[in-house]
Amino acid sequence: MMPRRARTTLSVTFINDKLVDKISNGTDGKKVTPIPLSQRGRSRHRSAQTPAGDNDDLPQLEEMDEGINDVFFKPTELFEDGEDPVKGSAVFGFRTPKKKWGMLEKAGSAKMLDSPSTPKIPRSSLKHYPDSPRTPKTPRSSLKHYPDSPRTTKIPRTPNSAAKNGFRTPKSHQRSSEVFQEVTTPYNFRNRVKHRIKKIVCEEESSSEEDSDGSNYSLSESDDDDDNESKENFDDFSESFIRTPSRTPKRTPIRKTLSSSTPGKTPSRTPGKVGRGRKIKDVEMVGRSDEYFNANGDLGKVITSDHTLSRLETPRLAPDALQSILLGVTATHQAERKALIEEHRQMFPRWMTEGFSIFLYGFGSKKDLLSKFQQEYLDEYDHIVVNGFFPSLTLKNILNNITEDILDQSGSFHSIQEQLEFIEEIYSKPNAESLFIIIHNLDGPLLRGDKTQSAIAHLASITNVHLLASIDHINAPLIFDSGKMSSYNALWCDATTLAPYSEETSYENSLLVQQSGSLALSSLVHVFKSLTPNAKGIFLLLAKHQLDQKDKSNYVGLSFNDMYQRCREAFLVNSDLTLRAQLTEFKDHKLIRSKKGPDGIKNLLISLDSTTLQDFISQQELENL
């Protein structure tokens, strides 16, 4: 086992009886849901009845004459968990699959699924519960659930709660393990599982430091109590692990009833119209700032994956190759996606609502959806369509569009303000025609600016101007402050289509396509071939030096004097004039850049990224051999 982390401390939070009841009733009565006691934020949102001291730091928003100490009004409705909400930690955190052999396990479990002879025991634990499609659990997390249980038993709660939870002592473990003797598990399989779990636990132990999503798992805490127990713990784990099959059926009905007991949750959504058998449930999320900071606040452990594309053998493809591969791909789930769009279409009449703007969010291109809406509803109205993702779009374009094309006003305007006022004057008349503005990607790169946003918000607040916009960037809501939001007067609509962003991204560079690098490499090779051997040597010298220095982030280039020295030593040049002439030629072909450093010395740099350069050099070496 890894040495213990010194930082880990055991935190004890007092919770009242109701909470304990809620927790123990929330599950099937036997399994204790672990409460993330170590997380203050989470335990607060669990229920509004947390100790009053917990809420004291909430802002005092009541009338001035009110007392200081008491906060009465808890935002239960706004911040309460809906049924099965999306966890804030899942959204804010950066979830890298941390288990090394997660994929292997997945593959293994899939294999087991296929062969009927293998016992199906680990399937439910390694895979998703088939009946609970809404829990976005990675296999890792479902595995991790089980090691939790020993830990929860060791957390010293209030005596009261301990009594209520029926403290799972090792005795009870034994009892339950007896029950599981009935399940006939081949011994060798159990052994295998045991070993695997051991491995997992060890890994988790080492990686739980970087456990970004703040999941409840912290085995080390329990180990702090008693080191010697770890061996037993493993046995406990395997037992509780193997126990799962009998537990899963118990769990799933609960989930089922949970989801089926609330069909009337959206009663007014598309009334009277029969859509698909099952309506899409709303994605509920409780936006607590605490969770954001829990996930992102600790700057000490920045978790990003280093599994970047460049680590692959052929990290990038040529644009053509990528295109040809993509052409061969047939879109999956077409019927379902169509149904999804059909469902959104039923909301179209609602989008015509007077006085509100509509903001569409969700994954997938919403361009087609909006175009459909435009065709069906806006034919007889004035409307303009703005492609916010277009890289050279300006506010002036939008306004000119309105004034010139729709209002037939050819006169020029001194300023944007003036133009806005003109538009406002026309459209705020009570008998003015309606104008619809459709903006694909209100968060487009050139619409993000504060001034542009406030101008669009101003447009949207005019009486007879109606705005429909889509947003895609994950942080798009950050560009709206409360003032703009209220000018927009927007209603949010989930319009997930899962459609490809083909048009929106056509102006952007792909991660998979070789960028300027490929072009530069080919031209480099081309130019290089026409060089004299000496000149080739000079260039290679510079390139090799640059590659040696590639790990230095602040590498500015090789200074001219150094370069001269090195070239002389390699008998490539005999005077600095020849070198200068040579470098000028490189510069003319844009192979190198020279830059004056802070000390006034010219530094020479090849303007290529290190991978391309590496490719180039290895290619050259191959040719020379």
Added chain:
Amino acid sequence: LSGNWRELLTTTTADSLPLVMAATVSVSKDLQDSIHAKVFQDLVEFIRDAGMRSNIMIDGIKSKEGQSDIPTACLVTGVNMPDHDAIFGSLVRLLVDGVTPHIAKLQSRDCNTVRGAIFKMISQLMGQNGFVDPEFEDEIITGPSIKRAQFTMAVLTSWYKEIISAEDTRESTSKSHGSPRKRAGCSHKDMGSPYKPVGSPYKPVGSPRKTMGSPRKPMGSPRMPKGSPRKPMGFQSRDMKSVKDFGSPEKRMRLNDEPRLPRGGYHPPLVVILEDVENFPANVLHDLILICSEHRCNLPIVFVFGVATTSNAVHRSLSQDASACVAMETFQAQPSTHYLNHVIEKVLMTEKVPFHIGGRPFKLLLDIFLYSDLSVKNFVKGLKLCMMEHFLGNSSTFLCCSAPERALRIRAMTPAQLDIIRKLPSFRSYVENRPPKEQAVLLLDEKVTKSTVRTLMTELDSWYLRFCCLVKVVSALTSSLPHSPLGRQIREVLATCLSRPLVESEEFKEAQKMLKLMAREELLPILANILEILKEQSGQDEELSELYNELAIMLGRLNSLDQLDQVIKDSPADEAQLSFQSSDRFHLKEKLLEMAKKKSKKPNAYESLRSELLQVLVNTFEQHLQLLNKQPLHEVLFFDSSSVVKRHLVGMPRAALTTALSNPHHYLQVGTPANTASRLKLSYGIKENFSGRLRSKIQCSLGEYRYKSETVNSTPAELKAQDFQ
């Protein structure tokens, strides 16, 4: 536009939704004016007064002090930015009515440069004259047609001089009519000419004005310091004499010298309103103030700064020399919670707006208000959305209209509509509780159903009225309790009552405990307060008037307790004296404990009366403050689903993205096993090349991609082909 969503509605509903919305909006707008009436009145007075003083200056008699100080009103509005537009809108309306037609309203988004700000200011100042004063149109015809480049302070000055002289000549010709500017529709008609400057009792000529514009008064009571001079406007003329004594000697002399000045020499000030001072670029603000102060001797400019935080913010952003030019006075606007309380009372707790809101959506709207923006505008927006959802989503809402209209509609109900009503769950359960004979009739006979619906609706109305009144009673009863278990505001009590039966709630039980220990001195004013609330309503409702009478009698008994008390009080005293004979300390202690027990057992007259009173109240609450879904036909008037509204008001783009990527079958709704799902995610992550989009998600996906390639040990191209198959 409206035609389109009207297709969704039956014709009758289509009428009521805009009506209800319009009613809500108009009520909240009226409230806006009345809420801020006090501070607006102060502001208007301040501006008028400032205008008057600058007039004196311009007329040639230069006063020694304060030449370049621009009188500035700093209106602290609070952080609820979305509401501010409306606040300043009504301020402008008031000013145009009463003080001056020359108003410029500047917003930071128009004023990125000094040039733009000046242009905006001058064009508004000069333009509005033509708009407001059609009489003068021919004289200042040059005003709006001046080119942009010519908008300078010099132009403004000469324009203003022209106006003054024009006005003066008019004045002298039509002197007999009083002020020529007194227009019809002027709200201040009753106090005589609004331009009568001497009448203004407020004469802050004293030194404080010179202290560098620092706020002169504590924020809480911005305009209270002078006591008697600040009389209501109506009394102006009567108080004039006494008021004059407050002016500085210098000024009084001047007034005596020139008795004609008040009538002829008053010219409307130029009011420049900066809505969001904090947002202005500091240099623009600085230059604007300096420029205006340069022309102070010719133009009676008055600033009004709208400040969201504190007046200190202005000084912080201004340099010394600019802030020396403004003589600032702070006005505190009412906090928006106050406004909200009124909106709730006037819109939600009344029968005038037929639409009512249930517990959960109400709580949601309150939460959004208190925890995100404090903006009443957004609250009203949420309310509108609730109305829309209610009318669009519920076909029985054709009955949701004002009472007389409803009677007509019930009479005209078609069989189909009747069926809708009959299918309402609350109506069904009502029918089930009837005797079987009636059940059949109710379900089959059209006439009986109609009449039942009519009575039920009337009952529902009166129930809600009673409900609201009792909510106020509960609030009056419990708001002063320590720790206020039910909250101090009516809105909190209302939220509690709407979401669960009050008497059964924990909060009320706690409050009840404390009420049982309440002293008489505390209880009496509360009771009087409750009686007052009940008195307002008792005329309309029998049960409430019954309660009123009962409580009134109790109040009488409570008041007369003094005489009774002395009669009852003597017997226990003897016993106590007897017991003190025991010399043992232990015994004494026991005795005392016993006595204490005995005493507590026997409540005195006040205590018994108190518990009687509480019992009466609790019984009433139990009877009437029930959940609204126990009322038949509540679906017609009440909107009680928060999730739809929440989804639209609180956008959750992030959650939707996460769900779509990590759990796509939530949207696709296929019973996909996990493997397919992750494969889907992967293919999307790669296929859609979002370099800028969803970066973290991609990396996440790519991480898996990497794993997969490790596992399968194949080239990416192969892998892709495999994936996409």
